[in-house]
Amino acid sequence: MSESRARTKIAFAFKLTVSATLLGLLLWKLGSRQVLETISGARKELLLVALLALIGQTALSTLKWRILLREQGVNGLGYPILLKIYLVGNFINLFMPSMVVGDAYRAAQLRPHASGWQGALSSVLVDRATGLGALLFIGLLGMLHMHATALFLPGLAG
Secondary structure (H helix, E strand, C coil): CCHHHHHHHHHHHHHHHHHHHHHHHHHHHHCHHHHHHHHHHCCHHHHHHHHHHHHHHHHHHHHHHHHHHHHCCCCCCCHHHHHHHHHHHHHHHHHCCCCCHHHHHHHHHHCCCCCHHHHHHHHHHHHHHHHHHHHHHHHHHHHHHHHHHHHHCCCCCC
């Protein structure tokens, strides 16, 4: 077995161990019985819709990031590699106390392909800013919908 292949297997085993340990700690802290009761009591069709929405959002966000990178002249990374970097960054953001550690990971992975730290960080920041803009726009649409519902259909407005 080649040295790089052995490193890949060791890295995978390490990542799997860390993931299993983190999930075990999470279940231990929350109480595995409570977690299982909550999941089993949830409506399965809504869980499926949420899962599909999350997959779609991640796929579109990765595509958006790829477009931003191409505009910066970074063409050496394919969609599958960017998706992997994006998913790992999201995972890190979920389990680390700060929301920027995953973004720092994304920038660090991108730095060799971009024009140094400046190019890598700017793509991640612009990606974040456009995501925030989209979220604010969706919130605005929701507020307008609630206002219109309350104005024209007062019986439906909670």
